[in-house]
Amino acid sequence: MSQIPLKIKQLGVGLPEIMVSMLLLGVAVIGFAGLQVRALSTTNSAMYRTQAASIAQEFGERMRMNPAGRATYVDAWDVTAVAANKCVTDTCTPVQMAQFDMRTMSELAAATLPNGQIAVAQCINRTNLCVYVSWNQTDPTVGDAAPNCTLDSDAYVPDADCIKLGAAL
Numbered sequence: 001m002s003q004i005p006l007k008i009k010q011l012g013v014g015l016p017e018i019m020v021s022m023l024l025l026g027v028a029v030i031g032f033a034g035l036q037v038r039a040l041s042t043t044n045s046a047m048y049r050t051q052a053a054s055i056a057q058e059f060g061e062r063m064r065m066n067p068a069g070r071a072t073y074v075d076a077w078d079v080t081a082v083a084a085n086k087c088v089t090d091t092c093t094p095v096q097m098a099q100f101d102m103r104t105m106s107e108l109a110a111a112t113l114p115n116g117q118i119a120v121a122q123c124i125n126r127t128n129l130c131v132y133v134s135w136n137q138t139d140p141t142v143g144d145a146a147p148n149c150t151l152d153s154d155a156y157v158p159d160a161d162c163i164k165l166g167a168a169l
Helices: 015-065 067-072 095-110
Strands: 116-120 130-132 161-165
Touching: 015 067, 015 095, 015 116, 015 130, 015 161, 067 095, 067 116, 067 130, 095 116
Parallel strands: none
Antiparallel strands: 116 130, 130 161
């Protein structure tokens, strides 16, 4: 019977096994990093959506408190028509209050959302007004395709970054 000398037996891990394990580890790390990036993107999107919904709700409540200024809210917006703090320190007419609300909420949308914009328009097939808050590359408008917020059918444009809120007046 022949004996195999101990020096011929393999005593450790070979280079191919180490290379395969490093490759698998690298793929796992890259996959994990991709998941982290996707999670961060989704978190940002949710945060913007929540902020936009809050802005739309606030603006809708301001419009409900000023029913005499209803026509002013859907007119062309001139956010410089009234001083930034005029209605805080002075008495305002309904038109001035509407202009003050438009200025205040436009500044809030621009400050809290990337390229944040806000607009008011007549709701489609309804008698109330709709508040549109948009961010990124979306416009707070109704149209037939991007960069509008909603379609003429009252559905959101696919992948639009916006919120629409119907305000009962």
